[in-house]
Amino acid sequence: TKWVYVFGDGRAEGSAGDKNLLGGKGANLAEMCSLGLPVPPGFTITTELCSHYYANGRTYPDDLKTQVEAALEEVGRVAGRRFGDADQPLLVSVRSGARASMPGMMDTVLNLGLNDATVEAIAAEAGDARFAYDSYRRFIQMYCNVVLGLDHDVFEEILEEEKARFGYEVDTEFSAEDWQSIIVLYKRRIETELGAPFPQDPHEQLWGAVGAVFSSWMNPRAVTYRRLHDIPESWGTAVNVQAMVFGNRGEDSATGVAFTRDPSTGEKALYGEFLVNAQGEDVVAGIRTPQNITEAARLAAGSDKPSLEKLMPEAFASFIQIADTLERHYRDMQDLEFTIERGKLWMLQTRSGKRTASAALKVAVDMANEGLITREEAVSRIDAASLDQLLHPTIDPSAPRDIIGMGLPASPGAATGEIVFSSEAAEEAKAEGRRVILVRVETSPEDIHGMHAAEGILTTRGGMTSHAAVVARGMGKPCVSGAGSLRVDHKKGVLLAMGQMLKAGDVITIDGSTGQVLKGSVPMLQPELSGDFSTIMGWADEARRMRVRANAETPADARTARSFGAEGIGLCRTEHMFFEDGRILAMREMIVADTESARRAALAKLLPMQRSDFAEIFEVMAGLPVTIRLLDPPLHEFLPKTEEEIAEVAEAMGVSADKLRQRTEALHEFNPMLGHRGCRLAISYPEIAEMQARAIFEAAADAAEKAGKPVVPEIMVPLVGISAELTFVKDRVDAVAKTVMEERGVTFDYLVGTMIELPRAALRADEIAAGAEFFSFGTNDLTQTTFGISRDDAASFLETYRARGIIEQDPFVSLDVDGVGELVRIASAKGRQARSEIKLGICGEHGGDPASIRFCESVGLDYVSCSPFRVPIARLAAAQAAI
Ligand code: ADP
Ligand code: MG
Ligand code: MG
Numbered sequence: 001t002k003w004v005y006v007f008g009d010g011r012a013e014g015s016a017g018d019k020n021l022l023g024g025k026g027a028n029l030a031e032m033c034s035l036g037l038p039v040p041p042g043f044t045i046t047t048e049l050c051s052h053y054y055a056n057g058r059t060y061p062d063d064l065k066t067q068v069e070a071a072l073e074e075v076g077r078v079a080g081r082r083f084g085d086a087d088q089p090l091l092v093s094v095r096s097g098a099r100a101s102m103p104g105m106m107d108t109v110l111n112l113g114l115n116d117a118t119v120e121a122i123a124a125e126a127g128d129a130r131f132a133y134d135s136y137r138r139f140i141q142m143y144c145n146v147v148l149g150l151d152h153d154v155f156e157e158i159l160e161e162e163k164a165r166f167g168y169e170v171d172t173e174f175s176a177e178d179w180q181s182i183i184v185l186y187k188r189r190i191e192t193e194l195g196a197p198f199p200q201d202p203h204e205q206l207w208g209a210v211g212a213v214f215s216s217w218m219n220p221r222a223v224t225y226r227r228l229h230d231i232p233e234s235w236g237t238a239v240n241v242q243a244m245v246f247g248n249r250g251e252d253s254a255t256g257v258a259f260t261r262d263p264s265t266g267e268k269a270l271y272g273e274f275l276v277n278a279q280g281e282d283v284v285a286g287i288r289t290p291q292n293i294t295e296a297a298r299l300a301a302g303s304d305k306p307s308l309e310k311l312m313p314e315a316f317a318s319f320i321q322i323a324d325t326l327e328r329h330y331r332d333m334q335d336l337e338f339t340i341e342r343g344k345l346w347m348l349q350t351r352s353g354k355r356t357a358s359a360a361l362k363v364a365v366d367m368a369n370e371g372l373i374t375r376e377e378a379v380s381r382i383d384a385a386s387l388d389q390l391l392h393p394t395i396d397p398s399a400p401r402d403i404i405g406m407g408l409p410a411s412p413g414a415a416t417g418e419i420v421f422s423s424e425a426a427e428e429a430k431a432e433g434r435r436v437i438l439v440r441v442e443t444s445p446e447d448i449h450g451m452h453a454a455e456g457i458l459t460t461r462g463g464m465t466s467h468a469a470v471v472a473r474g475m476g477k478p479c480v481s482g483a484g485s486l487r488v489d490h491k492k493g494v495l496l497a498m499g500q501m502l503k504a505g506d507v508i509t510i511d512g513s514t515g516q517v518l519k520g521s522v523p524m525l526q527p528e529l530s531g532d533f534s535t536i537m538g539w540a541d542e543a544r545r546m547r548v549r550a551n552a553e554t555p556a557d558a559r560t561a562r563s564f565g566a567e568g569i570g571l572c573r574t575e576h577m578f579f580e581d582g583r584i585l586a587m588r589e590m591i592v593a594d595t596e597s598a599r600r601a602a603l604a605k606l607l608p609m610q611r612s613d614f615a616e617i618f619e620v621m622a623g624l625p626v627t628i629r630l631l632d633p634p635l636h637e638f639l640p641k642t643e644e645e646i647a648e649v650a651e652a653m654g655v656s657a658d659k660l661r662q663r664t665e666a667l668h669e670f671n672p673m674l675g676h677r678g679c680r681l682a683i684s685y686p687e688i689a690e691m692q693a694r695a696i697f698e699a700a701a702d703a704a705e706k707a708g709k710p711v712v713p714e715i716m717v718p719l720v721g722i723s724a725e726l727t728f729v730k731d732r733v734d735a736v737a738k739t740v741m742e743e744r745g746v747t748f749d750y751l752v753g754t755m756i757e758l759p760r761a762a763l764r765a766d767e768i769a770a771g772a773e774f775f776s777f778g779t780n781d782l783t784q785t786t787f788g789i790s791r792d793d794a795a796s797f798l799e800t801y802r803a804r805g806i807i808e809q810d811p812f813v814s815l816d817v818d819g820v821g822e823l824v825r826i827a828s829a830k831g832r833q834a835r836s837e838i839k840l841g842i843c844g845e846h847g848g849d850p851a852s853i854r855f856c857e858s859v860g861l862d863y864v865s866c867s868p869f870r871v872p873i874a875r876l877a878a879a880q881a882a883i
Pocket of ligand 3 (some may be wrong): 718
């Protein structure tokens with residue numbers, strides 16, 4: 001097997017296409033060599049070797065050693081030196097490099113190959129003993145730390161003592177002799193700490209460093225990073241061994257890092273920093289203040305330290321040219337690392353540069369306009385999920401954060417306000433013009449008005465798809481959910497946070513993008529949608545096949561959705577309408593009514609309210625499709641709970657509180673989410689569905705009379721599992737339509753369809769399609785019912801499942817393509833088989849998740865529907881899925 005790939009001297013055995021085998025760093029070093037750029041020669045040991053190493057009890061294959069020896073020879077030949085040679089020793093760096101860049105894996109070891117003999121040779125060759133001994137001591141420190149696991153402090157201690165003894169302020173004051181004596185102290189200390197002398201044999205050093213890179217693949221930092229970024233364990237890392245060049249050889253040497261464009265704004269201007277007479281990570285380590293590369297950047301920063309452009313004009317000129325070559329070659333903004341040794345420029349790394357969401361938009365649009373990439377490529381390059389950052393206020397990254405708790409980043413954006421513990425208090429405060437954060441253990445549909453009034457929502461229980469999270473995302477309000485380290489003490493009216501006690505009225509800030517809860521108010525940055533944003537959106541719209549709708553239940557939501565480009569409403573939940581102001585009372589009367597006539601009386605009060613809701617929404621949507629779901633939640637949720645509520649309802653109905661209490665007890669359910677809800681309500685009490693259908697049709701008739709554009713309402717029956725359920729409800733709805741048309745003397749079109757949210761519905765979708773003109777996959781409930789997991793309670797153990805590798809993704813966040821997805825595939829196929837023109841869409845939370853949207857495209861759904869603030873993300877993701 002070929003384990004080792006050499007690069008150098010304008011040639012390379014690998015190329016940029018070999019990232020899987022050579023890691024990102026190795027593949028790009030090879031590519032730069034082949035492009036004829038100045039790259040110190042070296043070789044890469046493959047990621048396959050890493051896999052072999054772990055598969056064989058951390059041992060190497062027999063043929064590795066000879067391959068490494070041969071590669072070292074070749075590198076030495078190109079560099080005009082020999083590894084371990086007493087006259088012209090080759091020194092190397094040993095660098096890790098996985099397929100995806102993984103900060104925090106292993107630190108690089110520089111100057112490897114130095115020992116008591118080679119250091120003399122370097123000193124003589126360079127005519128600079130100070131440089132040689134400085135490099136040697138750096139090597140000893142790095143090697144001991146990275147390979148032998150000795151703490152940095154051990155060396156820092158010695159350095160501090162010596163500085164004090166010589167009366168120096170900074171390291172640079174040490175002379176060659178000082179460093180020599182410090183190295184003696186270092187070596188003595190190493191022997192006492194490790195029980196063995198510092199390895200003098202360069203080959204032993206090399207194998208030590210190589211082993212350390214492979215072992216670092218499994219260090220806890222790397223394991224955590226991979227888990228957070230979904231990088232598979234099986235990928236492995238490569239090792240790069242590369243001839244050293246020295247940025248610490250005097251005032252005509254330097255080391256630096258640069259981006260070909262500004263990574264925070266995307267501006268087309270080289271952006272970077274360097275340090276004179278420095279090595280490796282000194283620039284990022286922040287020991288000295290780095291200098292600007294270009295003169296323009298220096299002026300803009302008002303720095304009085306000379307730019308590279310002024311200081312080393314020749315090296316600067318070749319660097320600018322190389323930066324441009326690399327950007328054109330890779331057709332993307334590059335992140336570069338370089339070193340200048342005695343005026344000569346060397347390239348040490350290139351990769352695609354990380355950038356902010358707004359920089360990504362600008363770079364993509366600019367590059368497409370420059371003709372460097374196509375519009376489709378520009379669309380594909382934007383991380384759809386990152387658009388979220390642009391649509392909400394964010395905490396100023398430079399602001400200090402006083403963190404008092406941590407929860408789930410349930411709904412993005414940040415908000416500041418006074419603590420309130422109830423929805424009533426939130427509304428009162430809002431009426432007085434105060435800004436509040438609603439703090440609850442968890443929320444329920446009754447809190448909708450409080451959530452509306454609040455700037456943000458904080459709950460101490462519940463996951464990413466808890467009520468608070470879903471509703472907050474729908475409203476575009478920041479929310480932190482499940483902040484388990486915080487405790488709400490309702491009795492005392494306080495929030496306990498890390499030993500502190502906060503009362504109602506105290507100001508906190510929540511960051512729904514990170515899950516942080518902060519004390520006090522924090523400066524914010526307001527979202528700014530640039531022209532680049534709409535340009536990319538326009539290109540995305542040209543490329544996508546699926547339509548994008550929004551889940552919206554108020555005219556305000558509908559307006560937001562349209563402003564973000566929604567092409568209809570895919571889910572208008574009607575139950576939220578019943579929690580508003582005076583309506584809940586009429587709703588409760590209706591629920592607890594024990595005769596049909598009493599129920600009809602209460603429904604008659606609700607009818608005009610519902611009708612006006614729909615009328616407004618139809619007006620906003622101006623002829624675009626609107627899917628309205630009939631009442632879905634368990635009646636249980638609407639029951640009066642407190643004695644006060646019971647008394648209020650009893651009075652309104654003219655019955656005794658006792659009688660009402662009995663009735664509420666009778667309606668109590670143990671497992672309401674699997675209880676009397678969905679179409680089951682319409683079957684027990686058809687008059688509810690009839691009232692809703694009437695409200696919808698009357699509003700549609702009104703809209704038809706008023707405006708020219710006809711509304712085609714789509715009536716959606718929830719929680720159907722048996723085709724006869726749908727038929728029963730559809731017959732009632734059709735009858736109402738007929739009556740309204742006769743009464744009003746008009747005709748209008750409408751559709752009746754169903755949600756597919758039970759496994760049985762998916763399996764019998766052909767039968768159901770006979771009575772359904774559309775299916776909308778309600779993947780929140782479908783995930784619950786397929787897994788048998790309650791989404792309100794799952795957060796506590798799903799995290800453990802992830803940590804133990806049992807699941808990779810929270811199925812409520814990203815659709816479980818294998819299981820739930822299989823049901824979607826079956827239902828789509830059977831639905832089309834029974835009714836070829838059936839409309840298929842998705843309206844669960846997954847409709848706004850890019851990975852789930854890709855799945856929807858693969859099944860050929862007609863549209864996705866998501867919360868209004870995710871509409872741009874869905875438009876982009878739908879385009880990417882289609883490209
Ligand atoms: P990371 O992946 O953390 O960026 P690198 O392997 O890129 O680590 O090494 C960090 C720095 O070490 C480089 O940016 C460069 O300054 C320095 N370095 C690495 N190899 C060499 C080399 N052969 N000659 C000179 N400097 C090097
Ligand atoms: Mg690097
Ligand atoms: Mg549902």
